[in-house]
Amino acid sequence: MKEWNVAVIGLGFIGLPLSLSYAMKGANVIGLDINETLITEINSGHSHHLEYYEGKSLQDILQEQLKAERFRATSSYEEMAEQVDNYIITVGVDVKNGDPQLANLQSAMEQLSKVLKKGDTVLLRSTVVPGTTEELVKPILEQNGLTAGEDFYLGYSSERIAEGRAFEEFRTMPLAAGGMNPESLQKVKELLQVVTEVAIHETEIKVVETAKIIENVQRDVNIAMVQEFARFAERTGMDTYELMKTANTHTRVNLLTPGPGVGGYCLPNALYYLLPKAAEHGLDLPLLRKAREINDGIPLHVVEEVINSLQEKGKLVKEAKVAVLGLAMKDFSNDDRISPPHDIVNLFLEKGLKVAAYDPAVPNSYSYKVNSLKEAIQDADALVYLTVQEEFVELNWDEIISKMKEDAVVYDAKNRVPLRIRDKATLIRM
Ligand SMILES: NC(=O)c1ccc[n+]([C@@H]2O[C@H](COP(=O)([O-])OP(=O)(O)OC[C@H]3O[C@@H](n4cnc5c(N)ncnc54)[C@H](O)[C@@H]3O)[C@@H](O)[C@H]2O)c1
Structure with a gap:
């Protein structure tokens, strides 16, 4: 050879x-x-x-x-x-x-x-x-x-x-x-x-270049669509994951999973690689832009859900502490480039909450990043579970809730928190 x-x-x-x-x-x-x-x-x-x-x-x-x-x-x-x-x-x-x-x-x-x-x-x-x-x-x-x-x-x-x-x-x-x-x-x-x-x-070279972009854009659009389905499920009292699972039993349907946003280097950037060429040819691509806008809006939706729930309990938002589990852009990854969890953290900080974020796989340092799960959850009023890491697979949720403040709010963007914690805390699912 x-x-x-x-x-x-x-x-x-x-x-x-x-x-x-x-x-x-x-x-x-x-x-x-x-x-x-x-x-x-x-x-x-x-x-x-x-x-x-x-x-x-x-x-x-x-x-x-x-x-x-x-x-x-x-x-x-x-x-x-x-x-x-x-x-x-x-x-x-x-x-x-x-x-x-x-x-x-x-x-x-x-x-x-x-x-x-x-x-x-x-x-x-x-x-x-x-x-x-x-x-x-x-x-x-x-x-x-x-x-x-x-x-x-x-x-x-x-x-x-x-x-x-x-x-x-x-x-x-x-x-x-x-x-x-x-x-x-x-x-x-x-x-x-x-x-x-x-x-x-x-x-042709330009076909390969463009195909790569639309492969990513179609995932972005699929996720935006799933976000709307999730809102519908939420309002009408259905389990989003069960709804997606049921639709996906159709062999020609492939709905992706809803999450706390669309992150990483590839999907959020894809549309912006296409737009300059589209503009050169007088094209606008409104559906693709709308999908991006919807996906960019997911972090704010997560933050508002948590804050509304805290306010309903009569908790003072400015004094509240939020524990964030996961900063990576996707599960089991150390990559936190263009990561929705960071957007969520920044929105909480802008709104005056205190944030303690923990991700054992992400090597980068941030002012709001802490070094252990214990540190993150201690006396937290709310917890948002955004990215799965090995350490989070077998969590003891009863212990976590017991370390958080009484009547806490848990936002589960990963469909991993057991429903039974509803006895002790408010559980919001995506
Ligand atoms: N990460 C993925 O999952 C993935 C998947 C498919 C395609 N891609 C594409 O592959 C490409 C690389 O992605 P990545 O995630 O590895 O990016 P990255 O940022 O991890 O790596 C790029 C590297 O290029 C280096 N670099 C920058 N300017 C340079 C220069 N002038 N000379 C030499 N090195 C230079 C940077 O220091 C960096 O280490 C991107 O175009 C990305 O869109 C990435």
Whole structure:
């Protein structure tokens, strides 16, 4: 088998496990990131990512691959380019105030263009505004005089894995890919096939870029719809989860689960990648905008439900303490980027409540974050359960309620709090 030399640019939630997936297949991999602290951490065998594969943690796999000298991280484009002829780009496109920020990707491509050699292959895997590969990446890479499709190969394949299942899904999730020309497509397919074991759907680059976005947007819209169904269930005295479960017994229905909001890097950003291109063509996309607006409004709904319940009990909102369980954007994750629990915390703080939030998996520090469940719940007037973590799976709810103030309010966004606590506290379910 050919000896593969691969560079992965951007060593985040995608780039690090992807680098290790190539290394586990025997490729020589060099990972590049601009974050020097991260490089030092990775090269010393440390990582906070909660990914597992065949009983090993990402950190175990990282240590194995560092020891076997199949993987190393660097911040030097020159050092990287001396060793590889294949580049996979996983630098993200942030969204600020609704605008996609292409600066990081642009700067990575400018640096890469300076070291790119004849015969190299560049595969973009970041989620991007449609047209980015051909309209932004290609002209930047060609600044060094090489022509895409002739002197080097350029293609795009979206990344579809879910955090927490990365190693498995890099192998098993069907892919779509496009190339600047047939030779480019062939090259990027070969590069993908080092790790993927399943079909690669071949199509135009801009179709793959756009499909990735609408895959995420359809989940955003589905969740917004489910939020309305949940409100309906709530008002008419039905159990939302039972309602969704019942509808989902129809084989052509797939309603997602209601939660405290829509978070993470992917779903909330998706619409904003589509809007600039839609605007260029005079399109508005009102349904998609409305779904985003509904989902952005969920944290406020949660906060209002809790505050109304406290007020009904005659409790003074300004003196109330709220325990928040979970800050990550989804269950069993350490990722708290664009996380609705933070929005919920900030809304409680704005309204004058005190907040003690606990999440054993999230490494970041916040003024409202505490170090134990005990600290969070002690003398709390209300508890909002927003994200499930391992430590929260088998909670002793009787003990929790006994540590909280009398006549407490519990808001369960996860359908995990036993109904029997209604004897001792007010339980609100999503
Ligand atoms: N996280 C997911 O579950 C997921 C799933 C599918 C697709 N994606 C997409 O994959 C891409 C990466 O996502 P992520 O979650 O890994 O993001 P991330 O923020 O965790 O990682 C991106 C990394 O790129 C680095 N970086 C920024 N500018 C750079 C530069 N100029 N040169 C080199 N490195 C640079 C950052 O320091 C960071 O470590 C995004 O486009 C995202 O939309 C993510």
